[in-house]
């Protein structure tokens with residue numbers, strides 16, 4: 001799977017192979033949506049084959065957060081009213097929650113920590129983009145939800161490596177960001193692994209690139225604005241201490257990302273002042289805790 005053949009890479013490859021595929025119905029629906037043209041009736045027909053998924057999407061569609069106003073009673077109505085970009089985000093959120101829910105002992109992350117971190121990163125990334133463009137906002141949401149997926153496989157390497165070694169590497173190499181710690185210790189990091197998992201799952205290359213460069217958005221060629229939004233959101237969620245592990249506060253805002261989004265540090269501070277209230281507000285509007293699946 002990787003060009004180098006070290007013990008740690010073999011273990012990571014084995015772990016990637018064990019990650020379950022996305023559930024069948026959401027995956028079929030998302031594959032349909034990845035085509036250049038598709039029929040919304042066909043999409044709702046696929047979704048309606050999964051009763052639990054249908055109920056979940058109807059619940060979201062009827063929440064105040066999406067502000068439709070009129071009651072939505074059928075999945076076809078939900079698909080039509082919410083539109084393809086929001087439906088994509090809901091399908092992904094629903095299908096990936098169980099994968100992200102697992103504990104990551106190597107990262108010192110308990111059950112639900114990665115899910116909580118990813119969901120908050122997704123929501124804040126969307127908020128950063130929503131005034132610019134709805135499609136880009138939902139792409140930023142997807143990027144936020146998937147950005148740390150590589151940690152699921154990278155965790156096996158951290159389980160072998162004692163967390164105290166992070167400080168040693170920091171002193172020796174003075175890394176600016178946690179991915180450089182991983183790169184120094186293991187010759188790979190969770191962004192590379194995450195983009196590989198997204199490729200295996202069949203996600204478009206733009207999402208693979210956002211995952212690959214969410215710590216270093218200035219290296220993103222295809223998708224610098226979305227990748228920058230995910231980067232800033234990820235750092236904000238880390239600063240807020242939501243779902244963090246041994247990587248703790250070892251993240252920084254890349255100036256390139258701030259420029260891409262036209263933000264300065266005062267904007268970020270103001271945004272962070274409001275973000276906790278915003279997350280609470282979204283939770284109230286959704287009518288259930290964000291951390292529930």
Ligand SMILES: [Fe+2]
Nearest residue numbers: 147148214215
């Ligand atoms: Fe990350």
